[in-house]
Every structure is written in C-alpha cells, then in structure tokens.
Amino acid sequence: MKIVDVCAFYSPRGGGVKTYVGQKLAIAERMQQDITILAPADEDAVVELGPRARIRTIASPRFPLDRKYWYFKDERALHAALDTLAPDFVEASSPWRSPLMVANWRPEVPKALIMHADPLSAYAYRWLEPLVSRETIDRRFVRYWDHLRQLGRLYDAVVCASEDLASRMKAGGVRNVVTVPMGVEPQRFSASKRNGDLRACLLAQCGLGPDATLLVAAGRLAPEKRLPMLVEAVTIAGRHRQLGLAIFGEGRDGTNILRSIGGNPHIRLFRPERDREKFASVLASADAFLHGCEAETFCMTAAEASASGIPVIVPDRGGAADFAKGEMGLSYRAADHTDLVRAILALPDRFTARSTGRMARAMDDHFAALFAIYRNLTSGELSSAA
Structure with a gap:
C-alpha cells in the first residue's frame, strides 16, 4: 500500500x-x-x-x-x-x-x-x-x-x-x-539502561550529592508544557527534601523557563539529548519523570519513562494521564502547582523500590x-x- x-x-x-x-x-x-x-x-x-x-x-x-x-x-x-x-x-x-x-x-x-x-x-x-x-x-x-x-x-x-x-x-x-x-521503540527503553554514574553526574550538575532525588523533564519548550510550573513546584518541594530537576529541551519558551529557574542551583536546563540510546539512559537513571502538560495527545516521553522503570508524575487530564494508572504513577490536578508539590512529596512514600519497567505497547x-x-x-x- x-x-x-x-x-x-x-x-x-x-x-x-x-x-x-x-x-x-x-x-x-x-x-x-x-x-x-x-x-x-x-x-x-x-x-x-x-x-x-x-x-x-x-x-x-x-x-x-x-x-x-x-x-x-x-x-x-x-x-x-x-x-x-x-x-x-x-x-x-x-x-x-x-x-x-x-x-x-x-x-x-x-x-x-x-x-x-x-x-x-x-x-x-x-x-x-x-x-x-x-x-x-x-x-x-x-x-x-x-x-x-x-x-x-x-x-x-x-x-x-x-x-x-x-x-x-x-x-x-x-x-x-x-x-x-x-x-515505544522495542528494546530501546528499559530499566536495564540505568547508569549510576550518569545519575550522580546529573545530580552533581544540579549541585547535589547522590543521596538526593533526581527528577527529569523533557520535551519541547513551549508555554503549554507548563515548565515554569514544574520549576516552581520543585523549588517549593525542595525546601522539604533534596531534589534536583534536569530539564532537557529547546524551544521558544526557553528564556521564560530560565527566568523561572532564577538562582536555583538545583534545577538545570540542558539541550535536548538527540542520541536515543543516551536519552534512554537518562530516563532510566532518574528517580522520577515530571510532566506539566495536560494537552498531550499521547505523551511519548511519559511512555518512554514508564517503560524505563521510573515513576511518572503527570497531570490528571490529557494523554499523559494514562501513565499514572497503576503503582508506578502519580497524578495531580492539571495546572495546579500546589497539588503537584503534594505529588512530588508523596513520591518516597509510594515508591520504595525501583520497577523493572512497565510493559509498554511497542x-x-x-x-x-x-x-x-x-x-x-x-x-x-x-x-x-x-
């Protein structure tokens, strides 16, 4: 055909x-x-x-x-x-x-x-x-x-x-x-791609040691992705525990995101990782995936994170919400940074051990x-x- x-x-x-x-x-x-x-x-x-x-x-x-x-x-x-x-x-x-x-x-x-x-x-x-x-x-x-x-x-x-x-x-x-x-791409994303050295390196770039929690966000930098909301929530939650947030992406909202990060040394904006193998290692090496957009038609990165064996913290509306179902996900009220703080702080209570990775549709x-x-x-x- x-x-x-x-x-x-x-x-x-x-x-x-x-x-x-x-x-x-x-x-x-x-x-x-x-x-x-x-x-x-x-x-x-x-x-x-x-x-x-x-x-x-x-x-x-x-x-x-x-x-x-x-x-x-x-x-x-x-x-x-x-x-x-x-x-x-x-x-x-x-x-x-x-x-x-x-x-x-x-x-x-x-x-x-x-x-x-x-x-x-x-x-x-x-x-x-x-x-x-x-x-x-x-x-x-x-x-x-x-x-x-x-x-x-x-x-x-x-x-x-x-x-x-x-x-x-x-x-x-x-x-x-x-x-x-x-x-997701078969065999590409899995918990087997975890890399302790990579995790420690990302946390170090966020000014934190390996005992801290590493959160990752990734995707196009656009207003509907609500990345400033993620930054605000991680900053607030970071007053109660050590949190690092590594954001991978580029786009027209980059300047606004950098402004929202301000002087917070524990949140870093990186250029997108275009090597798919390296990106798979980044996801698998994180402690959780964070997402802010309730307008996703599917949310490929949430699917990839779920397949990589890490928890996902996503809005309760839109395509990303599907990946909060089951024990490896947390949802929060869409566009509500206060409820997102709650979800982030609930992470250690809900996830005491890493998963081997959710069986994702190929x-x-x-x-x-x-x-x-x-x-x-x-x-x-x-x-x-x-």
Missing part, C-alpha cells in the same frame, strides 16, 4: 512528531508499506531513506509563532505533489487548515486525520478555564467544533492516540473516531493496528478494533 502522510507538524529540528515520523518510516519499511512524508519546508526537496521510505518537502512559509516549523499555504502545489505520488491512502496530521486542502484532493481516495495536536486543551482551555467552565469555553469555540465535525465527515477515520482525546471528540459529535494508542503494534485500519478502509470497511 502506498501511503502519503501530509505532515504539517514535521520539523527536522526535533519534537515528538519527528520521533514518531522516524519510527513510522523505519517500521513501515519492515512491514512492506511504501511511505512518503509530505511536509512544508524552505524549499522543494526529496530525501530518500530507503526503497519504500522518503521525505518530500514543499516550499512553504515559516510559522510566525515558532520559526522551527512551516505551514502549507499553496493548495495547488500540495495537490500537484499528491498527483505525482498517487497514493492508495492519505493521512493528514494537523487539525488546522491543511486537512481541508487534503480533503479537497480526490475524494475517492480514503483518508485519515491523525490528531497529533489538541488545540482546545493547548490554548482555549489553558487560557480560559481559570475564568469560566469548560462547557462555556466549548460553546464560545463552537466554530472550531464545527470545523472538527466537518473533518469527521470528510475523513474516513479520525485517529486519536489516547482515550481522553477520543472520548472528547466523540462527545463533541466528531464522527469516525478511532483510538490507536502509540508505543510502536510496531501501533503501526500494525494503524495499517490494518487503512487496509480495511481501502476495501470499504472500518475496523472497530484498534
């Missing part, structure tokens, strides 16, 4: 979507699927990554709020690229304008919308929920809900990676919603389920079992 992923969120400089795309290209090759990632960029180009895997870019403008990304503007150029590629199945992975462009191309070709973003949680709920109820916000954003419902009619499947997002889409009247949870299973849905759609059937 020839699949084209019209991927508006792809950036070569990193992020969760880049990680997902890299895994998709490698796994699809093994599964005998032909995959093209069609993404916006500075110029038209094609990078062949294998006999059945490639990234093709279309010259497009930079996204003004985050220059690391671009956006599709020229619908004719997008359609021309799809005509050339002649796919059997098309994915779109943005809930904004580009899925309408894709839907206008050859309606007879089956299509799926992959919900890689949750704008309502990332923006509307985050900004307005302290002032009004979620129900009121949804009524005020009825035009966006109408847009989502339109996409549900135009696309053969609207794919969500967590039940939290899928249930909200269905409750909002979006049709053709299916849940296909993501996973990315191979995710793509096998996804491609099975695509095969059913190309034959006119939608599988209800993801």
Whole structure:
C-alpha cells in the first residue's frame, strides 16, 4: 500500500512528531508499506531513506509563532505533489487548515486525520478555564467544533492516540473516531539502561550529592508544557527534601523557563539529548519523570519513562494521564502547582523500590493496528478494533 502522510507538524529540528515520523518510516519499511512524508519546508526537496521510505518537502512559509516549523499555504502545489505520488491512502496530521486542502484532493481516495495536536486543551482551555467552565469555553469555540465535525465527515477515520482525546471528540459529535494508542521503540527503553554514574553526574550538575532525588523533564519548550510550573513546584518541594530537576529541551519558551529557574542551583536546563540510546539512559537513571502538560495527545516521553522503570508524575487530564494508572504513577490536578508539590512529596512514600519497567505497547503494534485500519478502509470497511 502506498501511503502519503501530509505532515504539517514535521520539523527536522526535533519534537515528538519527528520521533514518531522516524519510527513510522523505519517500521513501515519492515512491514512492506511504501511511505512518503509530505511536509512544508524552505524549499522543494526529496530525501530518500530507503526503497519504500522518503521525505518530500514543499516550499512553504515559516510559522510566525515558532520559526522551527512551516505551514502549507499553496493548495495547488500540495495537490500537484499528491498527483505525482498517487497514493492508495492519505493521512493528514494537523487539525488546522491543511486537512481541508487534503480533503479537497480526490475524494475517492480514503483518508485519515491523525490528531497529533489538541488545540482546545493547548490554548482555549489553558487560557480560559481559570475564568469560566469548560462547557462555556466549548460553546464560545463552537466554530472550531464545527470545523472538527466537518473533518469527521470528510475523513474516513479520525485517529486519536489516547482515550481522553477520543472520548472528547466523540462527545463533541466528531464522527469516525478511532483510538490507536502509540508505543515505544522495542528494546530501546528499559530499566536495564540505568547508569549510576550518569545519575550522580546529573545530580552533581544540579549541585547535589547522590543521596538526593533526581527528577527529569523533557520535551519541547513551549508555554503549554507548563515548565515554569514544574520549576516552581520543585523549588517549593525542595525546601522539604533534596531534589534536583534536569530539564532537557529547546524551544521558544526557553528564556521564560530560565527566568523561572532564577538562582536555583538545583534545577538545570540542558539541550535536548538527540542520541536515543543516551536519552534512554537518562530516563532510566532518574528517580522520577515530571510532566506539566495536560494537552498531550499521547505523551511519548511519559511512555518512554514508564517503560524505563521510573515513576511518572503527570497531570490528571490529557494523554499523559494514562501513565499514572497503576503503582508506578502519580497524578495531580492539571495546572495546579500546589497539588503537584503534594505529588512530588508523596513520591518516597509510594515508591520504595525501583520497577523493572512497565510493559509498554511497542510502536510496531501501533503501526500494525494503524495499517490494518487503512487496509480495511481501502476495501470499504472500518475496523472497530484498534
């Protein structure tokens, strides 16, 4: 099957979507699927990554709020690229304008919308929920809900990676919603990657000895990730016990995060660790993973941390919440730094021994389920079992 992923969120400089795309290209090759990632960029180009895997870019403008990304503007150029590629199945992975462009191309070709973003949680709920109820916000954003419902009619499947997002889409009247949870790279993340020297080194860089607790946070530095809230909570909790926080990431909110850290010597901001093996060791060597964003559609880093055998401390809403279920997770009220302090201080009471690692769904299973849905759609059937 020839699949084209019209991927508006792809950036070569990193992020969760880049990680997902890299895994998709490698796994699809093994599964005998032909995959093209069609993404916006500075110029038209094609990078062949294998006999059945490639990234093709279309010259497009930079996204003004985050220059690391671009956006599709020229619908004719997008359609021309799809005509050339002649796919059997098309994915779109943005809930904004580009899925309408894709839907206008050859309606007879089956299509799926992959919900890689949750704008309502990332923006509307985050900004307005302290002032009004979620129900009121949804009524005020009825035009966006109408847009989502339109996409549900135009696309053969609207794919969500967590039940939290899928249930909200269905409750909002979006049709053709299916849940296909993501996973982690097989054998990459496990408790066996723990490294005592690495842990001691990170704590030392936080001005602490090996008896302290090492917390790790990782991901794109953006306002919806609420990293200043994590910094504030760790600073407060650190008055009661020795805590170090190592943050790995880059992005437009970096200056604001550094300002929130201020003179706290026990919290450090590091550049992202792009070597996946080294990052797996970082996660496994920590004492817990800390996350602040309630707008995740899945939360890859929480999945990787859970598979690495460390506790996760995550909001009680959004895709990350799934990883607080069971004995190796703690949740706190989303956006509530006081309750986050409580969760951090509860850590030694709840976790007296390290786990061998949670059995996480493998990315191979995710793509096998996804491609099975695509095969059913190309034959006119939608599988209800993801």
